[in-house]
């Protein structure tokens with residue numbers, strides 16, 4: 001049916017803002033929009049040039065639904081690569097819904113989530129990793145996450161993958177050429193040079209794969225577990241850093257029983273703060289489960305803030321250290337002495353020396369009276385140890401890309417091993433092709449409907 005291929009959606013958030021945008025894409029969408037648009041000028045919409053904007057009314061039969069601006073894009077020069085019409089109307093939900101229904105009654109259909117971007121991908125406007133970065137860009141909540149998504153959208157990652165693919169292709173041709181001439185027993189490809197090439201590619205791919213640790217932390221927030229004895233002030237600190245009464249604070253030991261998480265932005269970096277149940281010996285079953293979770297969160301965090309009441313005895317702190325230190329592996333551990341408002345300078349000096357060797361990073365704060373918390377924030381940024389990210393840096397932020405890179409890495413490693421073992425060219429070339437296949441999955445040169453469906457269904461409607 002004609003028009004069935006025209007998709008429509010409200011691209012702006014529901015019910016907020018003075019102006020809303022309704023987007024149409026697909027062959028015939030300009031004519032479709034023209035059928036409900038009464039221009040104030042004398043030319044009909046269908047006669048207008050690409051990249052122009054027009055003022056007029058949207059008509060439902062004889063009633064004016066709204067006065068709008070309509071922007072025209074013509075294939076292939078649009079976001080989707082198809083004809084695109086954008087209607088800017090007033091931001092009333094009533095108007096938006098009525099215009100959308102009107103367009104659907106004229107033959108458009110509701111766009112699925114991400115369908116505009118999916119079309120842009122299918123029409124070659126961008127590759128798959130760029131399309132995915134659009135969703136990341138929309139979700140970015142810190143300067144660093146924004147920069148990574150922007151680099152990816154502008155093709156940094158794609159270009160790197162194209163480079164690698166070209167290298168692999170050259171590599172495969174060398175080996176395959178040799179295969180064609182195998183009867184004549186010639187060696188076109190110098191084995192040492194092939195080994196170097198394989199190693200060089202391996203190095204590039206492994207660098208990309210390794211960047212995922214930083215990329216993932218920047219995109220999802222660096223996980224910070226806030227742990228320690230009951231009543232140390234963990235939830236007070238969480239609320240202070242979040243500027244929100246997220247967790248219940250009380251002078252009752254064991255107030256927090258389950259994990260509470262939220263994300264904050266400090267100096268352009270996102271941190272995922274995780275408040276946990278206070279550690280103590282308890283017979284309460286629920287509380288014990290909460291404490292088990294505390295130890296799980298220690299495992300999952302990059303940074304651990306061990307909060308202790310500065311008035312807690314040295315013995316008790318040492319006892320806790322025996323439980324906490326074995327659970328800490330690669331994570332950064334910071335010892336936070338809380339409630340400094342309650343103690344003397346002399347007492348503080350004594351605590352300065354406690355567990356110095358085991359935990360060199362420490363700070364004194366008062367969560368309740370907001371003392372030392374700026375320094376704590378700076379300490380968090382330092383502990384996060386995220387390298388400065390430049391515009392040219394390619395950093396992997398997507399689990400799907402990471403998994404594909406790991407597969408590509410195994411394949412290119414097999415090529416290197418095959419060369420060491422003097423395996424015949426057909427084996428080598430098979431692994432090189434496999435490596436290319438996995439890189440192609442990232443850019444979408446290799447893709448299935450399942451993969452695409454999975455990616456685009458997570459987008460918002462209208463994107």
Ligand SMILES: Nc1nc2c(c(=O)[nH]1)N(C=O)[C@@H](CNc1ccc(C(=O)N[C@@H](CCC(=O)O)C(=O)O)cc1)CN2
Pocket residue numbers: 021073076077078079086125
């Ligand atoms: N109103 C509106 N704002 C928007 C978008 C949109 O689609 N509509 N975008 C949607 O994400 C982003 C902008 N991205 C866009 C990317 C390409 C084209 C486009 O028309 N490209 C053509 C022409 C390029 C040219 O003139 O040089 C092309 O690539 O051929 C439009 C928007 C953010 N803001």
Ligand SMILES: Nc1nc2c(ncn2[C@@H]2O[C@H](COP(=O)(O)OP(=O)(O)OP(=O)(O)O)[C@@H](O)[C@H]2O)c(=O)[nH]1
Pocket residue numbers: 229230231232233234235236237248249250251252253254255256257276277278279338339340341342365366367368369
């Ligand atoms: N004087 C003083 N009191 C504080 C400070 N920080 C927290 N408190 C008080 O300490 C008590 C316990 O605080 P919480 O934040 O609930 O402690 P918690 O570590 O989350 O406790 P649990 O969830 O029970 O493990 C509350 O009465 C807070 O008001 C501080 O810096 N100074």
Ligand SMILES: [K+]
Pocket residue numbers: 230231249250251252253254255256
């Ligand atoms: K408490």
Ligand SMILES: [Mg+2]
Pocket residue numbers: 234235236247248249255256275276278
């Ligand atoms: Mg608490």
